Amino acid sequence: MTRYLCAFLIIFFSAPVFARPVSYPGGWTFITENDDDENSALMHYTITTRTAVGYRTAYDRDSGELFNGIQMNNLIKRWNNPGSQANIYVESALGMAERPEAFVGLKTDWENRRVMIQYDNKMTTSPNPDKREFIQSAGAGVAPHLARSGEIQTWLMFHVLHQPEDTKNWQAVPMLRVYKNVLLFEGGYNLTTKTPVANAIIRF
């Protein structure tokens, strides 16, 4: 039992998410993303409908370095339609690992209650050439059932990651997303690297 609990905690707190980098003004959001590359945690506060600022900490599994810094998420454009929503966000962060590090990325999504598609990218730069990277991902999901507000909603997702500099530059990740009220959990398995992925969001 203790082994399973430890394994769960390692996966949960050691393993990328998903949309909604900006909440409602005055709202706090905690996000953790865990995969074979990185374990990260972000706590952000939404200042305006378009801007959230937060503190990010991330452990790089390859280098063993811990990044700590400030992250800013900006909603660039949102389309609110009767049965769907689409968003374009820019995420950026600046902080320190062993040397200064920064990243900027684009997040886009479209969803209705049944289907979801996403495209994200992220470019990291640092004086350390090993830490410079570009990664992009595309994903699609379907909801097998439509839950009412307050009920558990599930999504079956499939993500494809592309990292040009990596030896395994194309990776496939099927995922199961579950959420209820202000809690979201996403678990999956990277078929290329054969490692688990676990993400979670809590909104306050």
Next chain:
Amino acid sequence: MKKIALIIALMTMSPVTVYAAQENTAVAMSAEKMTDNVVHVGINGMVCDFCAQSLKKVFLKEEAVSTVDISLEDKMITLGVKKGQTIDDATIKKLVLHAGYDVSTIHHMNETQTKK
């Protein structure tokens, strides 16, 4: 052994269910007493419960609002307005926009219309 487990489970869950039902009824009754008017607000962009919870939190901070009910199927929130208080269309639109969504329709209904 299975029978004993089943009896224990039923005994444990029954009071919880009864209590929950009583609590829901009490909440509904108190909301009914507190509410004079009801406003149905159609929302564009409300596609998930995360969106809905944001709207709920924003509206519950408003002094005049006592309850917020959400229908993801109808893309609509229903506001219970406290007795003797009102909430105008401009305020509703501002709050929905503030939460990051758009208003499609607003229908105000008073107590008489609601009972019909």
